[in-house]
Amino acid sequence: MIQYLEQDEWRIVEKEFDPARHQASESIFSLGNGLMGQRANFEEQYTGPMLRGSYIAGVYYPDKTRVGWWKNGYPEYFAKVLNSPNWIGVDLLIKGEKLDLYTARTDSFERVLDMRRGVLSRTFTATLPNQCTVQVTTERFLSMHRPETGVVRVTLTPVNFSGPVAFVPYIDGDVKNEDANYDEQFWNILHTEAADYESTLLSQTKKLDFRVAFAMKVAITGNVSSVESSRTDKWCGNTLSLNASEGESLTLTKYVGVCSSLNHLPDQLITNAQNEADRSAQAGFDMLLAEHEQHWTDIWHHSDIKIEGDAAAQQGIRFNIFHLNQTYTGKDERLNIGPKGFTGEKYGGSTYWDTEAYCIPFFLATAPPQVTRNLLLYRYKHLPKAIENAQKLGFTDGAALYPMVTMNGEESHNEWEITFQEIHRNGAIAFAIHNYLRHTDDYQYLDEYGLEVLIAIARFWSQRATYSQVKKQFVILGVTGPNEYENNINNNWYTNKIAVWCLNFALSSIQKVKKRNPGQFEKVIKKTGLDLKVETILWKSIADNMYFPFEKKQNVFLQQEGYMDKEQIMADELSPAIRPINQHWSWDRILRSCFIKQADTLQGIYLFEETFDTETIRRNFNFYEPRTVHESSLSPCVHNILAARIGEVEKAYELYLRTSRLDLDDYNLEVHEGLHITSMAGTWMSIVEGFGGKRVFDDGKLRLAPVIPLRWKSYSFRILFKGVYLEINVNRKEVIIKPKNNRGISLIIYDKKYNLTGGKSLTVPLIMTATL
């Protein structure tokens, strides 16, 4: 854990420049606007260790799979998010010498990420080896309002000299991915051009021929003595020379239009990018910034969480909400949320089940339904590839296995124990449809899209389950559950549970659509070729006769068969010197141990909580929590929610602390690789579903059951539910529900039903030991 950042409610502040922390800061101070993302690389030259990262949403590269020992069924390619041409660059020449914070002496450095406004800025004074001292301010944002526009402003003030300086704004296509499997460069640069105050570059990804045009326009204050435009095959830019006077500021503003072939015809890319840059330059910095800030104001209006009495927690949760909204804006159903968003290369920027399991609960409650609907449509559009993927593994007749990791619907991952065995991901994708429906009542989605997905997933489970002649029940053999510290296990309780749920949900959805929308139903039946007699009878039979491992002595659901044969050592008996175990133990030792990486059985209890009584939840929580090492960032939130559920509020708080500042305080010493974007949604869940006790069960009603940790004076969160927009304030005595619009709603607080009408607030006393 490293704490080098200031605590501030709305801002992330770094007060001193330390090259050793620069890569961490590059991640933490990242910007994004859903369409593109940018690590906090410096605008000016920096020769120290860094990870350059400019990312364009949806633009990826199928990097040839690297593997030691090939197994049948492995994908040929791993889809990777691309480090794209560098469009932020503005080199600064001071009396002919390039400013470079790695070689300059830096004073009064401050880097600030203003989360309320979505702006990254720096100010510093630097003395170059030539003894010239300059004061520099940079500001940068990726417009939320015009997502194809990025803006960079650099202000330079000579402190101890007058003389020639130059600004060199440029676009550089000579970039590579650090994680390239075979050290390839992934881009061809098709075109560069440069003229006075403008430059344009057209890039093309190898293999898939994605094209992205970058066009810049620059404006500058002061008297430019010369403008030199230059280009090479991969680079284009201007050198704007001025004679600077001591104490006088010079400001360059760089407006960059970024257009990709996802959204433009290839032959219009250059023109459209140039037009975008022109329009932005004409609008000017202040107006662009105002539009952008307004967008963020709207976001915070829907999604802010306030915490009183715990500044670190306040900063942490806003940091998480900020990055989630930077990563995905929900406007394009071809996009999704990579585990590291636009903040690093790791995990290839691809889609995991994280989206359905963690991000969708967040977006469902904080953004218009369209956002989640687009995330669901993403998977709907990938259905044909999920069916193909299942075929590769020997499944037939329209069964679908969604990929573990994907960019375009094809599987990217290549560890057999994950790729082929962590099949519970299929369940999360079905559950997300259910979650969407119960939060929105948008059953039209089910009719038109959801049912097809549910049928294909049910078919998968019906083929994947086999009948055990020994048990006289259905079993699911050879899986990896959410706890990846077990591989190739039999009858993982969570997997069996979600499989049965999928089968039942597909069955009930068939009935629902048949009744609601018979015409559309016929279309789906025709398209899927579903045999309503034979197939559904099999599904029901499997759902009704699934084997679930159970530990009788302790009266708990058993994570998988044979788990109790392991040596039962508790996580707190482990020496801190060997934690995390995944950095200290060989893989087989981890597999043989009873230690659980992330919520597994508890993940199932979380999803189907309403079907378990409090004592059952408590017994299972008390059994699994001490065995769980939480070595996935996705683990603590589920434990937090269940701990709060059973009245263990301080345990819940302890678990919350693990997540909210995971990246800010670099708990795992890996933040330089990027932020844990998807687990940020888990942190949000910890507050809203954990402490706030927010639930929507199958009856489609909103439930709240707030508790409050000892440390906090109060907290509040905002949620959208079926068109109603609520602010919930929880202090140490009471819960205040403030509707922010006039639509009425009936909701359940601590098991008691209330009706809110006409925008009136409701106050109920806090009950710390409440159960739902």
Add this chain to the structure above:
Amino acid sequence: MIQYLEQDEWRIVEKEFDPARHQASESIFSLGNGLMGQRANFEEQYTGPMLRGSYIAGVYYPDKTRVGWWKNGYPEYFAKVLNSPNWIGVDLLIKGEKLDLYTARTDSFERVLDMRRGVLSRTFTATLPNQCTVQVTTERFLSMHRPETGVVRVTLTPVNFSGPVAFVPYIDGDVKNEDANYDEQFWNILHTEAADYESTLLSQTKKLDFRVAFAMKVAITGNVSSVESSRTDKWCGNTLSLNASEGESLTLTKYVGVCSSLNHLPDQLITNAQNEADRSAQAGFDMLLAEHEQHWTDIWHHSDIKIEGDAAAQQGIRFNIFHLNQTYTGKDERLNIGPKGFTGEKYGGSTYWDTEAYCIPFFLATAPPQVTRNLLLYRYKHLPKAIENAQKLGFTDGAALYPMVTMNGEESHNEWEITFQEIHRNGAIAFAIHNYLRHTDDYQYLDEYGLEVLIAIARFWSQRATYSQVKKQFVILGVTGPNEYENNINNNWYTNKIAVWCLNFALSSIQKVKKRNPGQFEKVIKKTGLDLKVETILWKSIADNMYFPFEKKQNVFLQQEGYMDKEQIMADELSPAIRPINQHWSWDRILRSCFIKQADTLQGIYLFEETFDTETIRRNFNFYEPRTVHESSLSPCVHNILAARIGEVEKAYELYLRTSRLDLDDYNLEVHEGLHITSMAGTWMSIVEGFGGKRVFDDGKLRLAPVIPLRWKSYSFRILFKGVYLEINVNRKEVIIKPKNNRGISLIIYDKKYNLTGGKSLTVPLIMTATL
């Protein structure tokens, strides 16, 4: 399956040259002499598809591991056998044009591997693009008598012209491994020199600095018109020009001395290689060949198997015996037997448990005890590294886990399910000691070396087994058994069985050494720090309380827990179109299926056969055989032996057929990669232990119980046992035992005891349904 070779008792004959089969033939016609090996690459230039392969025993390269997803504990390097400088090369220039069978028209081509003599030869007539027709004969052998000498003879006869020809004998160091993980070249060439009729090259492996010198001397018939010596940084050779006359033969003989730093001081390598070449050249081709042939006569004298009535089987078994003896001669305890020997790059030429499980039974019965002793010493010398290897996986206090794949004692393999989990290999290494002792009575080996290994292995098992509070027995979790179509399973019957046996064998060996050799015993106790009270009590407790899965309904030992939950489909229900399943099914599907890759439970029954009654063996055989797909070449022999054991002679014969001509008829279409050297020992076992019923049980007595397949008129094999050398002839009526020396022996034939004295033969009637 491809049958393009002639059937011949003693020779492998290819009658026509087909470039498409050339790489297969390069493997099949390989030569070796224990110290070096050579694929049947052509001497003269060949520009068609080929796999160049010259290998020097014990010279390897630690190629950086390639892996998709790194797991803690993976080795950094994979040790690979090296394709070393090409020393066989003799280019032929015909009127200035190089002979190249890929571009020439070839007639009356014949390639012969004479297994009786260990000589590879070719004769052919070729017409070059320049219309010159030549007749060529090549002969090659790697001297068994002088293992640092290789000899090549090339005879050239102009058929339709007279004119200038040239022989270009050379040594070429510009070679690479096809399987290099990162396309590196593994050799530096330190020195080349060339003078009239001689050239020398000194090569050095990167990283480990193995050095090998190659020195050639050439002799030629005919009037050499000019000798040109030339060298580059990586190549050296002579161009010997002659004026050839139509119909007149010219013969070049190339004597090559090959000395490696394993056996010579680095600064003496060049001199010693040159001296070796000189001495060989002075001895001359005929004498070298005579010595070499005498060596092979001795080998066949001890190890030949004759089969009457089945020419294909006769050729097959000799081919296997021939290659086994080419690969390992037992003179150097630093060497071992790679699964492909010196015939290809696959499997890195490294040591697997194949050596102990398959090759040692062969060498124990066909070669002097020293050969097996050296194979045991190889592992003894690797003991410190096996202890280190176990430490990396978290084991302590002198526990040893031998590597799955190794060259120098360090683990090379990097699939967690094999590297970390296929731990039964430790058992094979202990069992080999037992096997050696009961065949030789060389208990001095146990005192001085074996006991240390057994203690370290017992320590491993005692730490690897854990106590199940549920079963109230010891369990071994998370393993891969011999059947690699299951990973990370619990309580593999074979692994548990061999673990218990190891613990008990270590305990009894401690008592034995303590009694036999108290002084040495004290030394071992001191060196190992064995706590005779605490440790041995734990070992006994584990051995006495191990859990073994059992299938009650069918009354069979169960391969692993949960096996009966699988769908029980028999292998013959599978469509031939999806066989072998490892080429058609994804890995998870294979894992979930009940299909067994190679003998697993049956491997345990084979090893400890004397502890099971015939009915138990039969029940288990009948249960497992139909579920076994034999997709390892090491599988059928064990099934064959047990089938013969329970009187299923024709089933045994069917299984025998799968192995004896596996490479000759290229059953798996992969012989171009190299031969299955270690499974060749399994073929030998099929005859001697399967049909011949040869056994040595714990009482140390030789047993025989021959049966004969319907197809065979008779067969005979030769075995050494405790200094007695026997030939066993089996015909359709009787078994004739002929001692080949005068030492007496008492042995058991079909359960009846006989004493052979004074070299007298014994004849007993054949009993086809006998049990041991």
